[in-house]
Amino acid sequence: MSVDRRSTMLALGTARYVTMSLIALVLLLPLIWLVVSSLRPPADIFAHGSRLGWSMLIPDRLTLENYTSLIGTGFPRAVGNSLFVALTTMVVGVVVNAAAGFAFAVFDFRFKNVIFAFVLAAAMMPFEAIVIPLYILVQSLGLIDTYAALILPDLANGFVIFMFRQFFAGLPRELYEAARVDGASWGHIWLKIALPISWPVVLTGGIMLFMHQFEAFFWPLVATPSPEHTVVQVAIARNISLEGTEWGRLFSSTTLAGLVALVPFLLFQKFYIRNFVTSGLK
Known part of the structure; x- marks a missing residue:
C-alpha cells in the first residue's frame, strides 16, 4: 500500500x-x-x-438538592418496586417464553399455526385496546393493587416467544432425535440442551422484558393505585400536577430512572456480544 x-x-x-x-x-x-x-x-x-x-x-x-428532596417522596420505594417487578418478570418470563417457543418449534399439535398467529397478533395489538377486559379479569381474580397484577399480564410476550421459536426451529432436528433415542425426556432436552445454547435469545429477551416492565406507566397507573405499589414511571409523573411542576425533582428522578435502566445493558452487553458472535461463527 x-x-x-x-x-x-x-x-x-x-x-x-x-x-x-x-x-x-x-x-x-x-x-x-x-x-x-x-x-x-x-x-x-x-x-x-x-x-x-x-x-x-x-x-x-x-x-444535589433535587436528588436529596426525593428521599421523602416515596421515590426510592417506587424504584424498588419497579426493580422487583421488572427482575421477576425477566427471570420468570424468560422461562415461560422459552418453553412456549420450544413447544411451537418442536411439537406438532392441532391448530398450532392458528395459536401462534394469535400470539403474534396479541403482541402487535395496542395495549389500550385490551386494558379494560384485562382490568376486569385481574379484578375478578382479586389481584388489583398487588405485585401479581403488574407481573402476571406481562410474563408472556409474543415477540420473545417468536424469537425463541425461530431459534429452536433453526437447530438441527437430529439433535432432538438423538437425545430422545438416548432416553431423554422433552423437559430434559429443553432444559439441558436447547436452553443452554440459546443465550443470545435469553439475554435479548430478558432485556426486552426488563425494559418493558421498568418503563411501564399506563397499566401500573390503573392496576396499582396505592402508594405501596407505585412504580418509578408513575412516581416521576406525579411531579406534574395542576398546581405546577416540580422541575428539579422531575429531572433528577428521570435521570436516576435512566441510570437504573442502563444497568442491565452494562451488565449483559459483553455476554450478549460474545454469545452472538460465537453463534454466528457456528
Whole structure:
C-alpha cells in the first residue's frame, strides 16, 4: 500500500469518526441538558433556556438538592418496586417464553399455526385496546393493587416467544432425535440442551422484558393505585400536577430512572456480544 493511499484512508477514517461523534453529540444534547439541569438549583433550571450556548450545559451553581428532596417522596420505594417487578418478570418470563417457543418449534399439535398467529397478533395489538377486559379479569381474580397484577399480564410476550421459536426451529432436528433415542425426556432436552445454547435469545429477551416492565406507566397507573405499589414511571409523573411542576425533582428522578435502566445493558452487553458472535461463527 502506497503512502498516499494510506494517508487518504487515514484521513477518511478520521473524518468519518469526527462526523459520527458530532452527530452523537447533537443527539445526546437533550440528555446532557437533562442531567445538567437536575444538578442546578430549581430557580436556575430555565434561566438560560432561551438561547443556545455553553451556559445551557455548564451550570453556574451545582447542587444535589433535587436528588436529596426525593428521599421523602416515596421515590426510592417506587424504584424498588419497579426493580422487583421488572427482575421477576425477566427471570420468570424468560422461562415461560422459552418453553412456549420450544413447544411451537418442536411439537406438532392441532391448530398450532392458528395459536401462534394469535400470539403474534396479541403482541402487535395496542395495549389500550385490551386494558379494560384485562382490568376486569385481574379484578375478578382479586389481584388489583398487588405485585401479581403488574407481573402476571406481562410474563408472556409474543415477540420473545417468536424469537425463541425461530431459534429452536433453526437447530438441527437430529439433535432432538438423538437425545430422545438416548432416553431423554422433552423437559430434559429443553432444559439441558436447547436452553443452554440459546443465550443470545435469553439475554435479548430478558432485556426486552426488563425494559418493558421498568418503563411501564399506563397499566401500573390503573392496576396499582396505592402508594405501596407505585412504580418509578408513575412516581416521576406525579411531579406534574395542576398546581405546577416540580422541575428539579422531575429531572433528577428521570435521570436516576435512566441510570437504573442502563444497568442491565452494562451488565449483559459483553455476554450478549460474545454469545452472538460465537453463534454466528457456528
